[in-house]
Amino acid sequence: MQYTNEELKTKIDELKEKLSVTVVAHFYQRDEVFEVGDITGDSLELAVKTRDDDAEFVLFCGVGFMGQSVKVLSPSKRVVMPKVALCAMASMINGAQYDEAVKALNDSGITNENILPITYINSSAEVKAKVGEMGGMVCTSANAKHIITAALKEGKKILFVPDRCLGQNIANQMGLKSCVIGDGSDLSESDIICFDGFCSVHQLFTLEDIEFYRKKFPDILIAVHPECDPAICNASDFVGSTSQLIKYIKELPAEQKVAVGTEFNMVNRLRPSNTYILSSTKPECPTMNETTLQDVYLTLKAIDEGKPINEIEVDEKTQKWAKIALERMLAL
Numbered sequence: 001m002q003y004t005n006e007e008l009k010t011k012i013d014e015l016k017e018k019l020s021v022t023v024v025a026h027f028y029q030r031d032e033v034f035e036v037g038d039i040t041g042d043s044l045e046l047a048v049k050t051r052d053d054d055a056e057f058v059l060f061c062g063v064g065f066m067g068q069s070v071k072v073l074s075p076s077k078r079v080v081m082p083k084v085a086l087c088a089m090a091s092m093i094n095g096a097q098y099d100e101a102v103k104a105l106n107d108s109g110i111t112n113e114n115i116l117p118i119t120y121i122n123s124s125a126e127v128k129a130k131v132g133e134m135g136g137m138v139c140t141s142a143n144a145k146h147i148i149t150a151a152l153k154e155g156k157k158i159l160f161v162p163d164r165c166l167g168q169n170i171a172n173q174m175g176l177k178s179c180v181i182g183d184g185s186d187l188s189e190s191d192i193i194c195f196d197g198f199c200s201v202h203q204l205f206t207l208e209d210i211e212f213y214r215k216k217f218p219d220i221l222i223a224v225h226p227e228c229d230p231a232i233c234n235a236s237d238f239v240g241s242t243s244q245l246i247k248y249i250k251e252l253p254a255e256q257k258v259a260v261g262t263e264f265n266m267v268n269r270l271r272p273s274n275t276y277i278l279s280s281t282k283p284e285c286p287t288m289n290e291t292t293l294q295d296v297y298l299t300l301k302a303i304d305e306g307k308p309i310n311e312i313e314v315d316e317k318t319q320k321w322a323k324i325a326l327e328r329m330l331a332l
C-alpha cells in the first residue's frame with residue numbers, strides 16, 4: 001500500500017514510540033528522511049553519537065560503510081539499514097586491492113615497517129581491518145589533517161586510501177609532497193601516497209563553475225568539500241568537511257552570497273537565501289538518495305514483526321581490527 005509522506009511520518013512516529021529503535025540519518029539524506037532522524041550529523045558525529053545511544057536497534061539511513069562503522073564500534077547493537085546503499089568511493093577498494101596498493105609501495109622500496117596506512121571512513125570494514133592490522137587508523141574529512149599530523153610523528157610514509165582528492169588536499173594544506181599510485185611518479189619521494197579512488201559526486205564541480213559564479217557575483221565566496229579535486233579546492237575560499245561547511249555557512253552574514261560544492265540535499269536545506277549550488281548539474285549522491293520514507297517505515301515494521309531486514313553483520317576478525325582502526329582515530 002502506498003502512503004503519503006504525512007501518513008508515513010505518523011506511522012514511523014508510532015513505531016518509534018513502541019520499539020527500542022534509534023533512527024540515525026546522515027546530512028545527505030532526502031529532507032523527509034532526515035526529518036525523522038533522532039540522531040543526525042556527518043559521518044564522524046554519527047559514529048560517535050550512536051555509540052553512546054542505548055536503544056537495541058539502530059536504523060541507519062546513509063550508506064553501507066556508515067552502518068558498518070556503527071556495528072564495528074558497538075557489536076552488541078543490532079544495526080539495520082532501510083537500503084544497504086553503497087558509497088561509490090568506498091566500493092573502489094576491497095581487501096585485495098588494498099594489498100596491491102601496499103605491494104606497489106613495497107616495489108618502490110618502502111617496506112611495511114615504514115608504511116603507516118590511513119583509511120578515510122568512506123571504506124569497507126574489510127579495508128579498515130587491513131589498515132588496523134598494519135598499525136594504521138581511520139580518519140574522516142573533519143579530522144583528516146589532525147590524524148595525519150599525529151601519524152607523521154612516526155616518521156613513516158602514509159598510504160592514504162581510498163580518496164586521492166582528500167589525501168592530496170590535506171598534503172597541500174600541510175605543505176607535504178603527495179602522489180597517486182599509478183601516476184608515474186616515484187612513490188618513495190612522497191610523504192602521502194594516495195590510492196586512486198574518488199567521489200563522482202564531488203568531481204562534478206569545475207573551475208568553469210567557479211569562474212561563472214565569481215563573474216556573476218564578484219563578492220561571492222566559494223566553499224567546497226575536500227573530496228573535490230585539488231584544483232577546485234585551491235581556487236576556493238573555504239574547504240571543509242560537511243560539519244565544517246555547515247558551521248562556516250551558517251556563520252556568514254545573511255547578505256553574503258556563497259556557492260557551495262558538496263551534496264545537493266545538504267546544501268539545499270542550509271540557508272534560506274544567498275546560497276548557491278556550485279554546479280549546473282544537480283550534485284545528488286545517487287546511493288544516499290536511495291533511502292525513502294517508505295523504506296524507513298517498512299524497516300521499522302519488519303522489526304515490529306520480529307523479522308528485521310537488512311541487518312548489518314561483520315565477522316569477528318574484521319570487527320576486531322576495524323574497531324582498533326576506528327578507536328585509534330577516536331583516541332586522537
Ligand code: 13P
Pocket residue numbers: 041042043044087122140141142199227241242243
Ligand atoms: P562526511 O564525513 O563529511 O559526513 O562525509 C561523508 C561523505 O560521504 C562525503 O561525501
Ligand code: SF4
Pocket residue numbers: 063087088089090122199200201202227263285286287288
Ligand atoms: Fe560516497 Fe560520494 Fe556519496 Fe559521499 S557523496 S557517500 S563519498 S559517493
